[in-house]
Amino acid sequence: MxxxxxxxxxxxxxxxxxxxxxxxxxxxxxxxxxxxxxxxxxxxxxxxxxxxxxxxxxxxxxxxxxxxxxxxxxxxxxxxxxxxxxxxxxxxxxxxxxxxxxxxxxxxxxxxxxxxxxxxxxxxxxxxxxxxxxxxxxxxxxxxxxxxxxxxxxxxxxxxxxxxxxxxxxxxxxxxxxxxxxxxxxxxxxxxxxxxxxxxxxxxxxxxxxxxxxxxxxxxxxxxxQQIGGMQMRVEITNRQKLSQAEAIIKDVLSLPVSIDDRVLTTLLDNIKLQQVPQVLAQLQKMRISYTNLTIGTPSLDDVFMKLTVGKN
The missing domain is CATH 3.40.50.300 (P-loop containing nucleotide triphosphate hydrolases)
Known part of the structure; x- marks a missing residue:
């Protein structure tokens, strides 16, 4: 057949x-x-x-x-x-x-x-x-x-x-x-x-x-x-004790949710928010929050999974 x-x-x-x-x-x-x-x-x-x-x-x-x-x-x-x-x-x-x-x-x-x-x-x-x-x-x-x-x-x-x-x-x-x-x-x-x-x-x-x-x-x-759109910013904070402060800065500047995995902060960006990333970095520097491994790229399949599903009740 x-x-x-x-x-x-x-x-x-x-x-x-x-x-x-x-x-x-x-x-x-x-x-x-x-x-x-x-x-x-x-x-x-x-x-x-x-x-x-x-x-x-x-x-x-x-x-x-x-x-x-x-x-x-x-x-x-x-x-x-x-x-x-x-x-x-x-x-x-x-x-x-x-x-x-x-x-x-x-x-x-x-x-x-x-x-x-x-x-x-x-x-x-x-x-x-x-x-x-x-x-x-x-x-x-x-x-x-x-x-x-x-x-x-x-x-x-x-x-x-x-x-x-x-x-x-x-x-x-x-x-x-x-x-x-x-x-x-x-x-x-x-x-x-x-x-x-x-x-x-x-x-x-x-x-x-x-x-x-x-x-x-x-x-x-x-x-x-592509369905979840935009770009993704990942930044690793050197001092774990500064994580909450760094998270607050990103949320304040970008008005976006932030996920935390170990010492890595991740947020999804559209084209407008992408232009505001330098402001985030300036605020981190102003507050003496050191960071490494800053990357901006396309979202991963993990991001798609987390964005489009809610999991088991």
């Missing part, structure tokens, strides 16, 4: 009892793209993902996966994708190669086909040298790469990644990013949920932002940043 979209979600609704969890969510995932699904805890991301993967039935609306309807063609839908979660679905008593061979046979491959596919995946995910070692010797990143390799045994056209890099160190996270981008370069479509906004910013072609079960916005990371 030919279709431009790998996934088409149209006005889905889902309630648990009388509590609405997903309220009219719609979005499309194009073939061959990485699509990020973001939102605060309790926003409805997991429920939406479960509906798309047929683990839950929606109360209203339709979901098409490669053109197949999740309500009436569930078996066909499940043949279109694989899913990788936060925890590895691997047998600790087997080696990486043995795990891959077993999952290959479970996916209908012959013994020879499973062997060939296992070798391909071990090479792709840089696990060849450790293929026959006990999994007790594997790091968290190696286990996660193995889990991702296992999910690709059957060459699914769509891959769901539910917070795949949670708990990994930054270096291992980047290795996983590279592996995901390699998959997409070969034609796989990826729907990604993540708690790391820099991950979505780096990986996703487009992002859907959900809050309280409702769709807030959809767009590229750049488009989302």
């Amino acid at each position: 030919k279709t431009e979209n790998a996934i088409k979600v149209t006005n889905i609704k889902k309630s648990y009892g009388k509590k609405p969890v997903v309220q009219g969510v719609s979005f499309n995932v194009k073939k061959g793209e990485i699509f990020g699904l973001l939102g605060p805890n309790g926003a409805g991301k997991t429920t939406t993902l479960k509906v798309i993967t047929t683990l839950l039935r929606q109360d209203e609306g339709t979901v098409l996966v490669n053109g197949f309807n999740t309500l009436t063609q569930g078996r066909k839908v499940r043949q279109q994708f694989s899913i990788t979660g936060q925890t590895a679905a691997i047998d600790e008593e087997l080696s990486a190669r043995e795990n891959l061979l077993i999952f290959g046979r479970l996916n209908g491959l012959t013994g020879a086909e499973a062997q060939t596919r296992a070798n391909e995946l071990l090479l792709d995910f840089d696990l060849s040298n450790s293929a026959d070692q006990a999994l007790a010797t594997f790091s968290g990143g190696m286990r996660r790469r193995l889990d991702l390799a296992i999910s690709l045994i059957g060459r699914p056209s769509i891959l769901f990644l539910d917070e795949p890099t949670t708990g990994l160190d930054p270096r291992t996270r980047k290795q996983m990013w590279q592996a995901i981008q390699k998959l997409v370069s070969r034609g796989t479509t990826v729907l990604l949920t993540t708690q790391y906004l820099e991950e979505a910013d780096s990986l996703a072609d487009r992002i859907a932002l959900i809050d309280h079960g409702r769709m807030i916005t959809v767009g590229t990371p750049s488009e989302l940043k």
Whole structure:
């Protein structure tokens, strides 16, 4: 069945009892793209993902996966994708190669086909040298790469990644990013949920932002940043005891809200407020408040997240 979209979600609704969890969510995932699904805890991301993967039935609306309807063609839908979660679905008593061979046979491959596919995946995910070692010797990143390799045994056209890099160190996270981008370069479509906004910013072609079960916005990371407009000023105050005073100066001069993270003060600027930044710096100098790392640039995806969502009640 030919279709431009790998996934088409149209006005889905889902309630648990009388509590609405997903309220009219719609979005499309194009073939061959990485699509990020973001939102605060309790926003409805997991429920939406479960509906798309047929683990839950929606109360209203339709979901098409490669053109197949999740309500009436569930078996066909499940043949279109694989899913990788936060925890590895691997047998600790087997080696990486043995795990891959077993999952290959479970996916209908012959013994020879499973062997060939296992070798391909071990090479792709840089696990060849450790293929026959006990999994007790594997790091968290190696286990996660193995889990991702296992999910690709059957060459699914769509891959769901539910917070795949949670708990990994930054270096291992980047290795996983590279592996995901390699998959997409070969034609796989990826729907990604993540708690790391820099991950979505780096990986996703487009992002859907959900809050309280409702769709807030959809767009590229750049488009989302443009929605909140303007520029961002970040200034790090040297003396922590001067933070409150510095915050008061910025609020007084710019009449804007200020966020504080450690010793860094951040505020969003429009074109008019941007021209008043020298006044802020003059006041800081006048009050002998020293600062470092003053930057003015475009807002981050974190700013978009904080501006457009309100989080769980």
